Amino acid sequence: MKKVKVESLVLDKLNNSPVVILKVEGTKKILPIWIGACEASVIAMILENVSFERPLTHDLLLSMVEGLESKVEKVLINKIVDSTYYAKVILRDLTVTEEENEGYFLEFDARPSDAIILALKTNSPIYISNELYNTYTLQYDGESMDNDSEEFRKFIENL
Amino acid sequence: MKKVKVESLVLDKLNNSPVVILKVEGTKKILPIWIGACEASVIAMILENVSFERPLTHDLLLSMVEGLESKVEKVLINKIVDSTYYAKVILRDLTVTEEENEGYFLEFDARPSDAIILALKTNSPIYISNELYNTYTLQYDGESMDNDSEEFRKFIENL
Numbered sequence: 001m002k003k004v005k006v007e008s009l010v011l012d013k014l015n016n017s018p019v020v021i022l023k024v025e026g027t028k029k030i031l032p033i034w035i036g037a038c039e040a041s042v043i044a045m046i047l048e049n050v051s052f053e054r055p056l057t058h059d060l061l062l063s064m065v066e067g068l069e070s071k072v073e074k075v076l077i078n079k080i081v082d083s084t085y086y087a088k089v090i091l092r093d094l095t096v097t098e099e100e101n102e103g104y105f106l107e108f109d110a111r112p113s114d115a116i117i118l119a120l121k122t123n124s125p126i127y128i129s130n131e132l133y134n135t136y137t138l139q140y141d142g143e144s145m146d147n148d149s150e151e152f153r154k155f156i157e158n159l
Numbered sequence: 160m161k162k163v164k165v166e167s168l169v170l171d172k173l174n175n176s177p178v179v180i181l182k183v184e185g186t187k188k189i190l191p192i193w194i195g196a197c198e199a200s201v202i203a204m205i206l207e208n209v210s211f212e213r214p215l216t217h218d219l220l221l222s223m224v225e226g227l228e229s230k231v232e233k234v235l236i237n238k239i240v241d242s243t244y245y246a247k248v249i250l251r252d253l254t255v256t257e258e259e260n261e262g263y264f265l266e267f268d269a270r271p272s273d274a275i276i277l278a279l280k281t282n283s284p285i286y287i288s289n290e291l292y293n294t295y296t297l298q299y300d301g302e303s304m305d306n307d308s309e310e311f312r313k314f315i316e317n318l
Contacts, residue, residue, distance in 0.1 A: 038197035039216075054243065057198075060269045061220040064250065067265050068227040084213065091223065106226045110219050 001076065001127040004031065006116060009043055020116060022077075022128065029137035031128055033077070033085050039113035046120045058117050069094045072122040073105060075115035078129045080136060087115035160235065160286040163190065165275060168202055179275060181236075181287065188296035190287055192236070192244050198272035205279045217276050228253045231281040232264060234274035237288045239295060246274035 007023040007030060018040030022031040035043075042056060055063065065071065073092040077085055091106045110118075119126045128137075166182040166189060177199030181190045194202075201215060214222065224230065232251040236244055250265045269277075278285045287296075 038200070041197070054245075054270050055268060055273075056270075057216045057220070057273050060248070060267060060273050061216070061223065063267050064220065064224060064229075064248075064265075065227070067250070067267060068224070068229055068252075070223075070227055086213075089219070089223075091226070093227075106223075108219060108222050108226060109214060111213050111215075114214075114216050114219050 001129060002027075002133045004077075004126050004128050006043070006047070006120060006126070009040060009047060020113070022116075022126065023140075024128070024133060024137060028140055029133070030140045031077075031132060031137045033112050035111075035113040039111070039117065042117050043113070043120070046117065058114070058121060062118065062121060065091060070106070072118050072124045074125045074127060075110075075119045076127045076129065077112045077115065077132060079131065085112045087112040089115050089118055160288060161186075161292045163236075163285050163287050165202070165206070165279060165285070168199060168206060179272070181275075181285065182299075183287070183292060183296060187299055188292070189299045190236075190291060190296045192271050194270075194272035198270070198276060201276050202272070202279070205276070217273070217280060221277065221280060224250060229265070231277050231283045233284045233286060234269075234278045235286045235288065236271045236274065236291060238290065244271045246271040248274050248277055 003025045004022040005025060007021040010019050010021060011017070012019050012034065017034050018037060019032045019034050020040070020043060022033065023029070024031070042058060044050075045052065062072070070091045070093050073090045075087060075089050077087045079086045087110045089108045089110045091108065093104055093106060096104045116126060118124070162184045163181040164184060166180040169178050169180060170176070171178050171193065176193050177196060178191045178193050179199070179202060181192065182188070183190070201217060203209075204211065221231070229250045229252050232249045234246060234248050236246045238245045246269045248267045248269045250267065252263055252265060255263045275285060277283070
């Protein structure tokens, strides 16, 4: 498992699809993940510190997780099948105190976009599997990847 | 409290905004609620029985609620403040067996769109408060409200 952070959000001009760029900590390796427009707009709001008065869907999810005495522990983007990335959100059950207890952690199948949003909103770590690291990351030696941000903002504003 | 059901999804042509139409059971009263495009696309998928291979955000939320031994009991659209509708999602804690226990039900502040989506996905009842019923519902004696659906589909497809 390799820890990653969200480097930026860019636009794939070929199909007008948003792409979130994950950067593997301590390396120049990046992993691009194509995501939906709705999830991209949420990630853009987080990255630009834009808040919204009413709870968005992920805020509602997190208030329920908290209300049910649990918390987001970490997220893992673990595999790719038929060009689709899969992720897991791992919750810690705060009502269980023994680490040995099998109920301590709960895993949920998720899209990477949702997993990344939950990690960003809770400051939880994001990991990718070694398989993804070895096979799907790209070397990136260029300049900042933010050069598409103006274009991306326009895309989001037109939703 | 009045029980409502989702009558249809239409498009407000004035500002190109989706509107979900709730109909009060046993009456000809409707309550229109303006919602976001992303939430509208989820409601449209539910109403048209379109399924998606990967879990959408509300599916992830519901799998967490279930994993944390809870379930959606009902949703209530309870008030309007500064032209914004407010809702509550009420969860039942399945680990608590005594109805008297104060932990039996948990209430979460939500946007009506999220609340409606969760109710539709779990076949849970949707209510509106008496205040909304008395002040904000409209009498509707016309034909089916589905006549905008083709237009609405085009709007959603262009997202």
